[in-house]
Amino acid sequence: MTPIQSIFILASLCVLATAYEKPCTYKGKTYKDGQTFKDDCNDCKCDDGNAVCTRKGCPKDPCTYKGKIYNHGQKYKDDCNDCECDDGKVECSKRECPKDPCIYEGKPYKHGQKFKDDCNDCECDDGKVECSKRVCPKRCSHNGEYYDEGDDVKSKEPCTRCFCKNGSVFCSPVVCPPCKGFKPPGACCPICD
Known part of the structure; x- marks a missing residue:
């Protein structure tokens, strides 16, 4: 065999070998036969026109919410709402919380x-x-009852008149008119004609 024939045979074998290498297309990208590549966290290889990949479950992203880190799928409360971390996104119900008493x-x-x-x-x-921040007039307390400034205060003695002044109860004797009328029972003064 001559050297030219040897080159011709080798060239023919190379053409035949490349004719049998089949590329593969995976998610819109073309890869050469035997080429390895990644799909998320999985390892893939182009094998005779087919993309063959491992099937590992890829970890989901955690969430950060109000300074705390939550794992994917973790549920928690925010005030009166229910929240869940879903692959890096926080999802919460939108209930209006009851106000405190x-x-x-x-x-x-x-x-x-x-x-x-x-x-x-x-x-x-x-x-x-x-x-409100009003300045309240002084009140009086007498026998378990409250009276405003200037009010007459009930007295247990019929001949004593009491009133509320500056937060204190003041009492003085009742001055009856000088007459000789009828005095009803329990009254201090007579009824004059």
């Missing part, structure tokens, strides 16, 4: 409830009590 001077009030504190108007707002 208030305790004011030992008494419970619901959110939005309005009430009086002396002469001021108050309202429970999500756990906090907001009141």
Whole structure:
């Protein structure tokens, strides 16, 4: 065999060998026969026109929410809403959370409830009590009852007149008119004609 014949035979074998190498196309990309490549976390190889890949389950991305890290599929609460980490994305329900009640001077009030504190108007707002800031006139307490400034205060003695002034109850004897009329039982003064 001459050297030219040897070259001709080798060239023919090369042409035949490349004619049998089949490339493969995977997800829009073409790879040479025998070429390896990645598909996410899986290893692939082009083998005689077919893409052959491992089938490992790729790990899903964690989520960061309000400074905390959650794994894929992990469920947690955010106030009154239910949340879940889904491959790097946080998904939460969108419920409106109930507002907190208030305790004011030992008494419970619901959110939005309005009430009086002396002469001021108050309202429970999500756990906090907001009141107007009026300066209330001084009141008097006498025998378990409250009286405003200037009010007459009930007295147990019929011949004593009491009134509320500067937060204190002042009493003085009743001065009866000088007459000799009829005095009803329990009355201090007679009824004059």
